[in-house]
Amino acid sequence: MDSVPPVVGADVSRSRIPRNTRSRGPDRPYPTGADAGDPSQKAEQASSPVVDMNNEHTSDSLPPQLHQLIVVGGGVAGCTAAMYGQRYGLDVVLLEKAAPGGQTATASLVENYPGFPGGISGFELAQRVHQQAQEAGITFLTDLAKALLPQGPCWTLQGEVDSYCAQAVILTLGAAPRRLGVPGEARLLGHGVSFCATCDGFFYRGKRVAVVGGGNSAVDEALYLTDIAEQVYLIHRRHELRAEAYLQERAFARANLEIVWDTVVEEVVGQAELEKVRVRNVRTEQVSDLEVDGLFVAIGHAPQTAWLEGTLDLEDGFIVTDHLMHTSQAGIFAAGDVRNTPLRQITTAVGDASLAAYSAYQHISALSEMDVASLMGQG
Numbered sequence: 115m116d117s118v119p120p121v122v123g124a125d126v127s128r129s130r131i132p133r134n135t136r137s138r139g140p141d142r143p144y145p146t147g148a149d150a151g152d153p154s155q156k157a158e159q160a161s162s163p164v165v166d167m168n169n170e171h172t173s174d175s176l177p178p179q180l181h182q183l184i185v186v187g188g189g190v191a192g193c194t195a196a197m198y199g200q201r202y203g204l205d206v207v208l209l210e211k212a213a214p215g216g217q218t219a220t221a222s223l224v225e226n227y228p229g230f231p232g233g234i235s236g237f238e239l240a241q242r243v244h245q246q247a248q249e250a251g252i253t254f255l256t257d258l259a260k261a262l263l264p265q266g267p268c269w270t271l272q273g274e275v276d277s278y279c280a281q282a283v284i285l286t287l288g289a290a291p292r293r294l295g296v297p298g299e300a301r302l303l304g305h306g307v308s309f310c311a312t313c314d315g316f317f318y319r320g321k322r323v324a325v326v327g328g329g330n331s332a333v334d335e336a337l338y339l340t341d342i343a344e345q346v347y348l349i350h351r352r353h354e355l356r357a358e359a360y361l362q363e364r365a366f367a368r369a370n371l372e373i374v375w376d377t378v379v380e381e382v383v384g385q386a387e388l389e390k391v392r393v394r395n396v397r398t399e400q401v402s403d404l405e406v407d408g409l410f411v412a413i414g415h416a417p418q419t420a421w422l423e424g425t426l427d428l429e430d431g432f433i434v435t436d437h438l439m440h441t442s443q444a445g446i447f448a449a450g451d452v453r454n455t456p457l458r459q460i461t462t463a464v465g466d467a468s469l470a471a472y473s474a475y476q477h478i479s480a481l482s483e484m485d486v487a488s489l490m491g492q493g
């Protein structure tokens with residue numbers, strides 16, 4: 115592509131501090147949930163202040179519109195980065211592949227996010243953050259990011275539906291639930307196997323369920339399920355839980371929660387629906403069957419960054435950043451669970467996102483309009 119328009123709108127030639135007022139941006143309501151889920155309506159939703167200098171192009175051949183900032187991922191980190199970017203006066207677009215909310219929306223109760231004594235459901239917290247971003251006027255687009263290509267001083271983000279060009283990109287891709295990788299797991303997904311107790315737990319009222327894992331997620335899900343199911347087994351591969359002490363104490367005190375120590379899942383068994391879980395005690399090597407109606411796998415999350423291999427430095431799949439969220443490429447930033455960080459919490463995701471927006475703003479400020487136009491072949 116050799117003709118990309120200069121960005122219009124915010125004056126990026128001098129620094130400004132975020133204001134506590136609504137910055138410029140599309141003064142229009144956010145699309146409803148229904149149209150947000152339809153990538154084909156993306157074009158109608160894109161109302162951010164960008165220009166297309168190539169008016170002679172037909173709608174089929176339009177070059178990507180140039181934005182100042184594209185945020186990829188609609189969880190709490192993405193919404194926060196977008197809101198901060200907009201407070202810096204940037205033209206911001208947020209790309210989300212499906213429903214916004216991210217992993218936060220699946221947590222039954224979030225007790226360690228400041229400002230909510232007694233806790234708040236993850237779903238409600240995610241909804242509130244999303245609503246706040248909507249009210250701030252962020253443009254939400256639905257598309258699946260597939261590649262990032264350098265374009266002069268900018269980046270072209272290729273999506274499944276369309277391409278987008280931006281002076282800076284913030285990646286807040288989160289992570290997807292890890293799978294056990296045992297026979298039967300994939301086949302019975304949605305038929306007894308689940309990765310989200312808060313989403314699917316109510317199907318198991320009065321039934322027997324098992325949760326796999328020993329971290330915060332697994333114990334949190336197991337505790338949640340004890341209020342619904344008759345009996346909950348927590349299958350853990352070691353003899354010590356990784357979960358924080360307060361969660362462990364609650365788990366040990368719950369009468370209908372049994373911890374199956376030193377045990378791994380060998381197979382998920384069932385025809386049309388889950389019937390039982392074949393487990394192996396790693397100390398005794400004894401194999402046995404646990405008859406349950408539901409199996410909740412909560413063994414952590416893995417970043418979905420395969421599409422970034424070769425573009426960014428990754429460490430075990432997580433995007434390598436510095437303390438200001440710069441990645442190995444100028445103009446690309448990462449925040450939240452997708453980056454290499456020792457702590458993956460909502461609080462850290464939100465902090466990362468604010469810093470990423472700050473760094474993106476600094477980066478964009480350093481690119482004058484002339485730089486952008488000339489380096490894109492128009493100067």
Ligand code: NDP
Pocket residue numbers: 221223224225226293294326327328329330331332334351352355356378412413414415457458459
């Ligand atoms: P974690 O990585 O903390 O825990 C994963 C658990 O799954 C570990 O117990 C691990 O076992 C086990 N595991 C991993 N792979 C396998 C496997 N193949 N087979 C069997 N077991 C396996 O992930 P979480 O999702 O629990 O937590 C992720 C982050 O989110 C953490 O930082 C956590 O603190 C945070 N979080 C916070 C919450 C809160 O504050 N309320 C709620 C949920 C999550 P092992 O211990 O042997 O390695």
